[in-house]
Amino acid sequence: MAPKKQLHFGWIPFVVCTVLSLFAASCRKEAAPAEAPRASFGIVIHGGAGAMSRQSVKPEREALFRQKLSEAVLAGHQILKAGGSSLDAVEAAVRVMEDSPLFNAGKGAVFTSEGTNELDACIMDGQMLKAGSVAGVKRIKNPISLARLVMEKSPHVMMVAEGAEKFAMEQGVTLVDPKYFFTQERWDSLQRAKEREKEREKEREKEREKEPKRSSSLFDMTIPEKFGTVGAVALDKAGNLAAATSTGGTQNKRFGRVGDCPIVGAGTYANNQTCAVSATGHGEYFIRLNVAHDISAIMEYRGASLEEAANQVVKEKLTKLGGTGGIVAIDKQGRIALPFNTSGMWRGYVLGPEGKAVVAVF
Numbered sequence: 117m118a119p120k121k122q123l124h125f126g127w128i129p130f131v132v133c134t135v136l137s138l139f140a141a142s143c144r145k146e147a148a149p150a151e152a153p154r155a156s157f158g159i160v161i162h163g164g165a166g167a168m169s170r171q172s173v174k175p176e177r178e179a180l181f182r183q184k185l186s187e188a189v190l191a192g193h194q195i196l197k198a199g200g201s202s203l204d205a206v207e208a209a210v211r212v213m214e215d216s217p218l219f220n221a222g223k224g225a226v227f228t229s230e231g232t233n234e235l236d237a238c239i240m241d242g243q244m245l246k247a248g249s250v251a252g253v254k255r256i257k258n259p260i261s262l263a264r265l266v267m268e269k270s271p272h273v274m275m276v277a278e279g280a281e282k283f284a285m286e287q288g289v290t291l292v293d294p295k296y297f298f299t300q301e302r303w304d305s306l307q308r309a310k311e312r313e314k315e316r317e318k319e320r321e322k323e324r325e326k327e328p329k330r331s332s333s334l335f336d337m338t339i340p341e342k343f344g345t346v347g348a349v350a351l352d353k354a355g356n357l358a359a360a361t362s363t364g365g366t367q368n369k370r371f372g373r374v375g376d377c378p379i380v381g382a383g384t385y386a387n388n389q390t391c392a393v394s395a396t397g398h399g400e401y402f403i404r405l406n407v408a409h410d411i412s413a414i415m416e417y418r419g420a421s422l423e424e425a426a427n428q429v430v431k432e433k434l435t436k437l438g439g440t441g442g443i444v445a446i447d448k449q450g451r452i453a454l455p456f457n458t459s460g461m462w463r464g465y466v467l468g469p470e471g472k473a474v475v476a477v478f
Contacts, residue, residue, distance in 0.1 A: 155351070157450065158196070158450050159205050159206070159209060159349070159350040159466055160452050160463070161185065161189045161210075161213075161464050162348075163181065165456045166344075167459055180218060188348070189465060192466075193466040193471060202242070203358045206358045206360035207261060217302075220365075221259075221344065221364055222257065222259065222297075225363075226368075227306040229369065232254060233254060236249070236250065236259065236362070236377045236378040238250075238384040239263045239264050239384070243356045247273050249263050249380065249384075250276065262280065266283070277372075306367060309367055313368065344363070347361035347362070350392065351450050355388065356388060357447075359384050359392040360394065375403070376400075376403045390415040391411060391415060392445060393426075393443050397434075397441010398441055405433055407434065408443070422453045429443075442461040461477070463475070
């Protein structure tokens with residue numbers, strides 16, 4: 117009987133490894149996310165986030181907001197369309213909103229507990245990572261433009277109060293009478309806030325009588341019903357990003373309180389390698405989380421998309437801490453994100469050369 121031939125399977129491991137390697141390479145190729153269509157340029161704006169509903173916002177008032185948001189976003193878009201810079205675009209958009217009494221910035225700024233207006237603003241250039249900001253100014257019609265002067269005409273990043281106003285005069289900026297910022301609506305709102313504060317103080321006094329050892333905060337940290345901070349982010353045709361934010365701060369604020377708006381990385385940030393961000397909300401929380409920069413950092417260090425990073429910070433981290441508000445952002449590919457964890461946020465955008473303004477509230 118002829119001996120049986122022995123089968124040799126030494127080649128099998130080689131073939132299996134080769135097949136598995138090719139399969140893995142194929143999977144990696146398929147798993148790579150397809151790049152979303154990029155907008156060659158675009159601008160996104162916000163006019164504040166907060167507790168609002170379709171029932172609480174009257175149609176005629178909503179129409180006024182929508183009209184002004186459209187005007188602001190188109191003002192910035194026209195600059196981009198003509199080949200202008202993202203810095204010029206965000207400044208122009210924010211100035212439109214600063215000049216309107218509808219928003220809590222510039223003309224429509226809320227009052228402090230002393231019945232004055234203290235304005236903050238910040239602007240950042242994503243190409244050079246340069247920034248300028250002002251805080252606590254009382255006689256500057258357009259704080260965002262002064263913030264840009266700080267960035268471009270001084271070696272500093274931030275100036276405050278009288279010092280910032282002195283710098284403004286040296287730069288040829290005309291100071292306005294503080295009465296310019298008076299609006300009856302904001303004044304009446306301050307009086308209502310003071311009445312609520314008195315009522316809460318009475319309640320706290322009763323609590324202290326029941327529990328004498330229990331501490332009671334000197335500050336009223338009740339979350340405001342709405343935030344009217346304004347902001348804009350943009351990508352220009354040269355691929356440069358910019359962000360700008362302006363606010364009157366928190367109504368009835370005390371002791372020179374400053375929120376996130378003028379703080380680079382908290383309420384405003386831009387980096388050509390990642391994104392540009394402008395925030396609106398309960399500023400103390402945005403400062404603690406460094407919200408604007410955190411979104412950029414998650415993109416840079418984790419490789420996350422803008423939408424993933426923005427949602428993680430706003431809808432997870434901010435919400436978990438108890439903060440409320442939202443952001444608008446645009447990345448270097450022209451993709452945008454507009455997450456918020458409140459019931460509404462005034463917002464709008466225009467992408468690409470079409471020039472059609474998209475405005476939304478809820």
